[in-house]
Amino acid sequence: MKDIKVELKNLTKKFKIKKNIVTAFEDISLQIKEGEFWCFVGPSGCGKTTLLRVLAGLETPTDGTICIKHVDDSKPLNSMVFQEHAIFPWMDVKNNIAYGLKMRKLKPNQIDDIVDFYIDKMGLTPFKHAYPHQLSGGMKQRVSIARAFANDPEILLMDEPFANLDEQNRVLLQQELLKIWEKSGKTVIFVTHSIDEAIFLSDKIMLMTRHPGKIKNIYDINIKRPRIIEEIRSSPQYADIFQDIWLSLRQEVSYS
Ligand SMILES: Nc1ncnc2c1ncn2[C@@H]1O[C@H](COP(=O)(O)OP(=O)(O)OP(=O)(O)O)[C@@H](O)[C@H]1O
Numbered sequence: 001m002k003d004i005k006v007e008l009k010n011l012t013k014k015f016k017i018k019k020n021i022v023t024a025f026e027d028i029s030l031q032i033k034e035g036e037f038w039c040f041v042g043p044s045g046c047g048k049t050t051l052l053r054v055l056a057g058l059e060t061p062t063d064g065t066i067c068i069k070h071v072d073d074s075k076p077l078n079s080m081v082f083q084e085h086a087i088f089p090w091m092d093v094k095n096n097i098a099y100g101l102k103m104r105k106l107k108p109n110q111i112d113d114i115v116d117f118y119i120d121k122m123g124l125t126p127f128k129h130a131y132p133h134q135l136s137g138g139m140k141q142r143v144s145i146a147r148a149f150a151n152d153p154e155i156l157l158m159d160e161p162f163a164n165l166d167e168q169n170r171v172l173l174q175q176e177l178l179k180i181w182e183k184s185g186k187t188v189i190f191v192t193h194s195i196d197e198a199i200f201l202s203d204k205i206m207l208m209t210r211h212p213g214k215i216k217n218i219y220d221i222n223i224k225r226p227r228i229i230e231e232i233r234s235s236p237q238y239a240d241i242f243q244d245i246w247l248s249l250r251q252e253v254s255y256s
Pocket of ligand 1: 015016017022023024025042043044045046047048049050051211
């Protein structure tokens, strides 16, 4: 039985804009187990990004509680991968990936080993000394993902990291992400608009209602791993889950 890694109880976030109160999401309660891959899906504006930012500690919740099990104090609680490339333009690939490890004052030879491992895993070896302006969008996202895993956080938070990529790069990176995640055993929370992406990646999908977002349903994605996208897309199981989620999401989108 896996331990609970993240527990949210009645979590609500409201923003005050002048005299108005905007509820970004409300009454979110869930338990995420160690090593699970979750996707949050929902209509635009339902509060997915805000929920991720609250989990990252970038926003404080208005109500409710968050408990993230911090097993090793020497490691960061979370690392976040954004939709936009959030790597440092003045550092080459190697130094971008090494940044968090240097901040944690790991020994140089330890840093080199970890950085080389993730550079290799993300197919970045020929670009090790390249600067971000010399990389394609897909390569920059590979660097962001390598950096997030290299930091070895308790949980990984990803906010539509593949949204700006073309279809071929998106599929390749989804596959790479699953490979690296399966080896790492990390707990991942991933926000996406794409039902297809969510089914391919997840153990569980939380579908949110339209604004202000609440939990509409939580789906178990019991498709065996390792997953191969071509096989999954052509399986009847995929078609059934896709249809279920789409019909439920469509109700929310058409109300909004
Ligand atoms: N800093 C802020 N100040 C005020 N309101 C905000 C702030 N951030 C988000 N909101 C509001 O909270 C709600 C949820 O926004 P959020 O960006 O989390 O939704 P989302 O589901 O991620 O949307 P999308 O799918 O379009 O990216 C929206 O109504 C938004 O306007």
